[in-house]
Amino acid sequence: MCLPFCRVSGYRSSGVTGYATRILGLGRLLGRRTAFAREVSGMTSTHDDERTDRRRGGLTMRDIAALAGVSSKSVSLVVNGLPGVGEQTRLRIQELIEQHGYTPRAQAQGLATGRAFLIAHVFNNPNPEYLMLMQQGLLDALEETGHALVSFPMQRDDPQFLDRLRSFVDRHRLDGVVFTSSVSEDRRIRPLMEDLGVPYVRVAAKALDTRPRSVVGGDRAAAGLAAEHLYALGHREIAMVAGPPSFLSARERQSGFLATLEGFGAALAPSLIKGGEYTFASGLAAGESLLGGPQPPTAVFAANDEMAVGVMQAAQRAGLRVPNDLTVVGFDDFSIATRVFPRLTTVRIPTREMGRLASLKLLQRAQGTSCAPGELIIRETSAPPRS
Numbered sequence: 001m002c003l004p005f006c007r008v009s010g011y012r013s014s015g016v017t018g019y020a021t022r023i024l025g026l027g028r029l030l031g032r033r034t035a036f037a038r039e040v041s042g043m044t045s046t047h048d049d050e051r052t053d054r055r056r057g058g059l060t061m062r063d064i065a066a067l068a069g070v071s072s073k074s075v076s077l078v079v080n081g082l083p084g085v086g087e088q089t090r091l092r093i094q095e096l097i098e099q100h101g102y103t104p105r106a107q108a109q110g111l112a113t114g115r116a117f118l119i120a121h122v123f124n125n126p127n128p129e130y131l132m133l134m135q136q137g138l139l140d141a142l143e144e145t146g147h148a149l150v151s152f153p154m155q156r157d158d159p160q161f162l163d164r165l166r167s168f169v170d171r172h173r174l175d176g177v178v179f180t181s182s183v184s185e186d187r188r189i190r191p192l193m194e195d196l197g198v199p200y201v202r203v204a205a206k207a208l209d210t211r212p213r214s215v216v217g218g219d220r221a222a223a224g225l226a227a228e229h230l231y232a233l234g235h236r237e238i239a240m241v242a243g244p245p246s247f248l249s250a251r252e253r254q255s256g257f258l259a260t261l262e263g264f265g266a267a268l269a270p271s272l273i274k275g276g277e278y279t280f281a282s283g284l285a286a287g288e289s290l291l292g293g294p295q296p297p298t299a300v301f302a303a304n305d306e307m308a309v310g311v312m313q314a315a316q317r318a319g320l321r322v323p324n325d326l327t328v329v330g331f332d333d334f335s336i337a338t339r340v341f342p343r344l345t346t347v348r349i350p351t352r353e354m355g356r357l358a359s360l361k362l363l364q365r366a367q368g369t370s371c372a373p374g375e376l377i378i379r380e381t382s383a384p385p386r387s
Contacts, residue, residue: 059100067100068093119362120150120177122165127278127306129334130351134180134203137355145363147175156186165189169196176200176362178355181217184208185248201358205252215358215371219249220256222347222374223303226329227260229345229376230299234384235327239272239297241286241307247278253303253331272297276307283310291318291326298326298385305330305337305346312340312381323383333377342380349374 061079065072070089077084078093085093096102119142121135138149152168154161169177176199179189184202190209193200202209205219230238240257243250258268274286283302290297291314302308308330315326322328322342330337333348353371 059102061102064093064096064100064102067096117145117147118150118172118174119147119359120152120168120172120174121180122152122154122177122183123180124153124155124183125181127334129336130332133351134355137352137357138178138359140352140356141359141363141365150174154183156183161186162188162192166192166196169193169198174198178203178358178362180358181205181249182247199362201362203354203358205249208248212361212364215354215361217249217349217354218370218373219252219349220259222349223253223256223301223331224260225374225376226301226331226347227257227264229378229382230301230327230329231261231264231266233299233327233382235297235299236266237295237297237299237385238266238268239274239290239300240268241274241276241283241290241300241302241311243276243278243303243307245275250278250303257301257303276303276310278304278306280306280310280313283307284313285310287311287314288317291315291320296320296326299329299382300326301329301331303331305332305334305344308344308346308381309336309340312344323381325386327383327385328381337377337379345379345382346377347374348377 061072061075065075068075068089070085070093074085074089075093078090079097119138121138123131123134125131135149135151142149150172154164158164177193178201180203183189184204185208189200189202190213201213201215203215203217205217207214207216227238238261240254242254245251254273258273261268272290274289276282276286283306286302286307287300287310290300290311296318300308300311302311308328311328312322315322315328320326328344330344330346331349332351333346337344337346350371357371
């Protein structure tokens with residue numbers, strides 16, 4: 001569980017199960033600034049820092065200074081783009097830095113430049129796998145810049161939402177903020193962040209801000225893939241378990257799914273659309289309601305994988321076999337999709353890639369708003385209806 005405010009350093013892995021995080025309280029980070037200050041000022045470097053740099057095979061600031069025949073303070077001034085060094089000396093130091101691949105630590109630079117080298121992720125999505133994938137993507141881009149990631153959960157219905165957000169951004173000298181669903185959907189974010197003068201990016205199911213400040217998930221088009229799949233299989237008695245209406249992603253997935261079916265002339269009756277909360281329990285309840293009648297649907301699309309697995313449980317309780325009697329399709333392609341039997345057919349959206357794009361846009365290293373489109377992943381829970 002993440003602390004209310006924490007600093008996260010991540011290590012990349014191809015899968016969520018291999019993802020490791022190290023969480024440090026901000027107080028611990030601040031407690032180290034004395035050591036960082038010594039390096040920046042050129043007075044001395046800590047023995048631990050020297051040993052760490054040498055174990056990594058890199059040179060220290062002191063080494064660069066010795067090669068250039070100058071003080072460590074001069075090297076620090078050049079690294080941080082500060083005045084106080086002659087032009088010839090500056091060029092000599094820069095050549096040595098490039099020649100030996102010296103990389104200064106971001107925290108040490110921060111003390112000299114007044115920057116904290118922190119990027120914040122502000123969220124309220126309770127799904128742990130979504131958070132892990134999103135933060136993996138954010139860190140994929142940030143690790144090349146030396147920035148640390150700060151995780152800050154908030155609730156949109158908190159009466160102190162704006163005051164807390166303003167205080168958080170002001171207090172920690174952030175280089176930027178990434179807002180993800182559903183906090184990103186709050187209209188008050190844009191005027192607040194513009195007033196604070198801090199760069200930000202909003203990740204959402206559709207564009208909610210200017211192009212440089214938006215990363216779009218494309219949930220509407222992705223949900224249409226599920227509708228196309230079910231219709232192509234021959235299903236006409238189709239039902240849907242929708243997500244919570246307060247989430248833009250849920251509204252976009254529902255509208256995309258229904259619009260695609262309507263385009264085929266297969267509009268759903270209101271009785272075949274049940275509300276859910278993006279949880280297993282709500283999917284189970286919706287599934288029991290849909291499958292308990294005399295003429296149950298032959299296929300169900302659930303707006304996320306957890307609800308889809310709940311529908312599969314309801315089918316089992318009703319004596320229905322998946323996919324022989326009922327096709328089930330989910331959305332997200334989180335790990336639960338391959339940990340159930342039969343494995344779940346679902347729609348994959350590039351959550352990790354969205355996080356990476358958000359970081360790149362925040363650092364002004366990317367221009368687009370969308371990642372790769374959603375992808376239908378066909379597994380064992382889909383089949384044609386029984387004749």
